[in-house]
Amino acid sequence: MSFDLSVFSNKNIILAVTGGIAAYKSAILVRRLKDYGFNVRVVMTHGAQAFITPLTFQALSGNPVHTELLNPEAEAGMGHIELARWADLVLVAPASCDTIAKFAAGLADDLLSTLYLATKAPVWIAPAMNQQMWAAKATQRNLNTLVEDGVHVIMPDAGSQACGDVGLGRMPEPEDLAEQVKNYFHQAQRALAEKFGLLAGKRVTITAGPTREAIDPVRYISNHSTGKMGFAIAAACYTAGAKVTLIAGPVSLDTPNGVKRINVSSALKMLDESLHQLEEGCDVFIATAAVADYRVAEVAEHKIKKAGDELNIALIKNPDIVATIAQQQKRPFMVGFAAETRNVEEYAAGKLVAKKLDMIACNDVSRADIGFASDQNAMTVFFADQYQMEKRDLEKASKQEIAQQLIEAIHDALNHEIDPV
Template sequence: MNYLEINSSKNIILAVTGGIAAYKSAILVRRLKDYGFHVRVVMTQGAQAFITPLTFQALSGNSVHTALLDSDAEAGMGHIELARWADLVLVAPASCNTIARCAHGLADDLLSTLYLATKAPVWIAPAMNQQMWAAKSTQRNLSILKADGVHIITPDSGAQACGDVGLGRMPEPEVIAEQVHAYFQQTQNTTSLGMLAGKRVAITAGPTREAIDPVRYISNQSTGKMGFALAEACYAAGAEVTLIAGPVCLSTPYGVKRKNVVSAADMLAQSMDALETGCDIFIATAAVADYRVDDIATQKIKKIGDTLDLELVKNPDIVATIAEQAQRPFMVGFAAETQHLEDYANGKLVNKKLDMIACNDVSRKDIGFASDDNAMVVFFAKKYAMPARTLEKAPKLEIAHALVESIAQALQTQA
């Protein structure tokens, strides 16, 4: 049975609140339906000022719900019927006002009453001005919702409609729809379900930034997509996942604990902390800078000549450092190469004392950095007596599930 057949039994209520990001919700309906979900839309009065109910009716194929007291809906008890129908309630965008109302248990419109009446999981995707997002009252309300079991989809950072720049942008519809799909896969996936049950997994992802002065840094083109896909796949396989993320613009996968870092030193510190608190599997997908500036300028360096000399010193090798610890977890490394893939990958596998390494050719334009797809060759340490495994080009989440299977198989040989 494919995922379209599985998802066709799942019902999602998409609740749209007032905000310019409401236009993304129309696309989100389409993306959710592409995954096979049944979608009904609930709109607040504020949402209707930005986009019409007719738009959502046409896209979802269902009537749109806007009123709490609707005599045509289940004898005026439409909110109860909706609450029972839903397998997931997704509020996207979630305005600052809606977040506050749900946090404090108000029930004077359809959405707030639905929130209280449903037993289904509730997800919210906040979208608001960056200062409203940062406000203490907003963060306090979000903490209340988190404590109540609501899943918060972290907003993106970037330019906003008001002209400000910062956190508060609703993630792209494709990203949210993929997270919803992955959530249902957690209990539906027939290949990786339970493969890592009870395991504690730490994953590094994205680039690091090594400061030159207060405004400049050395970095690379890693987007973190592969690491985030692996975090999603490991959680779906039953693991407790800590994602140590460099500076990337990606939403945290459902159920994953995220720790944000900037430099290689920051990433190493968080990796060691994960090891100390308990780690069975360490997956190093991050593209860590090999070198850092020896003497970081305290003030912006002025342009005073045709050349600029920087003294670089070697960064700590995070993978090798973790692999040398007494309580060593199962070590998974990644090798992004442009030539001699097999030789370099096997050399790294041995030199860094890894259990498994996944290697990809980043010289290809259709996979790797910034791409949604990847292709890899996986090698295992000799003690596992496992042949290399080739993973043909596929979406990164699909590649991630295949890597989880490989990890689980290697662990079973040592059981």
Template structure:
């Protein structure tokens, strides 16, 4: 499972490491959690320090490592109560048999067991132990108590263990644990977005990328669009609480998390897919795709062979997708894009009126720093006259940042409407 990191909120994770050979995996886990943008602080039991040093975790997390309950220096900084309040989630990985027993019986004789009782944050445990210790009735009884107390228990993996036994008790791989944590916060963020986001409950269709108009089975007419802007907008709309469908031309981009993707090649296919979305229900239609203006009148059945110095190909005009959607009786809120090389604002303002759009974003693709293949953009946004909104200048920024500003502009226009 992949995640768009821009929709996972900044969160504070306490990674508690207890005594066991699996502690070496926890060092990798710190890195994987930081890859998702989490701030990680490590708490270690005395047993954990027999397997791996605090210095390792300090270097990987970039934060001091907490090891003692009654450490005057630590209490003067981030004491155990402040640490308990700081956490958005406490992940105990590996969780030893001893630590699980302490949690289940309410003991508080070290930093971790005290932290467990003092925090309001969700607590997850990833048990790691010998397969017989895992199967022991006392361990299973303690785990059941933790589940009843609201602790999330991550089942161990099965396989060969350090002691030579084979069975349940291996700590899951760090990558898998980090993804589970990210999925948890992503789901929580999504629930908030669906209720309170700028586009909460809206159904959004976005066209993105180029189209390819076939000449023969091996040749086609296309353009330089990469689809980056449309894909960034899809991620931003999803993060704002919308249900998003992305109608994508042929591009080499991963689908943003949570977004439904429909792949097309030609302009006619893109139009058909867009009309289908209109029939299924669409509140906002965003046309970022660079659709070919013309297609070949008759596509050759076989590859055209070279014959002479010239080749004449007859072209016919493609339908204008955004204008076609805008003319429908049950039309959604229409957002157009204008990629121009000169007189950018003049052409964009003309398209806004001629195509009966609600809003249009334009940019100058002749600039090498914000062209088709760039990760950055700069845009000017115009609104239809009836919205009484001034044009907006979006200064050069990443396409993700520009997308978030465009979502805000759409939201403001919808409020006016």
């Protein structure tokens, strides 16, 4: 699965580090959170500073480290109340036995305990302590109080501890904690998208990449499509709140997060899967795949050996997938693509009518800067006459940006009043 990490760039994480040998893991945790794109500020207790220096966290986070409740410099800039307001999530890792007790008792005698009471952000704690301290009735009582107060407790791992004991009390690995934070924000974003996104509640099927038409067990007919545009559109549809199925030809791309992927090879198989998705339920069908126009009439059972200077292979026409779907009784909103090398807009406008599409996006693949393997694209979008919408020129941009603009065009057409046919 691939994530669009840019969605986390506006999310603010306060990582609070308390006293314990596991504080060294927190340095790695800062790096992992930054890798995901989060903004990170670190708060340290006095006990934490006995194990690791504030300078380490400042270097890793790129932000000053907050250590004192009443610090004239901090109060002149971002005081403890502003720090509490800044956070989208407060993660205490490691959370010592003492800090857990302070939180449960409602004390506010240092920066972290005051921050805990002052913030409206969700608070997560990752306890780390000796196994007997973890098992103590007072600790468990305090943890139960925090859970009742809405704090999310991340269970410690079991294993060997620095003191030599073996049992529960180890702080989970930084990679695991960062992954949990990432998933939390992703799920929250997804919930909003499913309710308010441009394609909220829509079921979208997308075809992407090339097809391969076998000649014999080792050779095939194909094209230069990489699937990048289709995969970018699949990711954008999911971000817009749609339930997305991606029918992909043979490409070397990671599946966008949240997208259901079905791998196929030939045009016939891609058509079969497309028809199946139609039966399952489809509101929007987006055909970005570069489907081979022809296939071999008779595929050789064994590898064809060299024999002479010429090889004649009979080809037969493949079915037109997008036109076939457009003719079905349960017809979804149809979006076609036209990758041309000349007369681009003329050919695209003709396909829009001939294949009975609702919308078509076309581009000039003869241009090296926006061709099949490029990370950028530029397109022109046409709509069927009944929508009474003017064509849209999508200027050269990343395929992710183009995908977002295409989603906006689909949304506008779906919500546009059309004349009865």
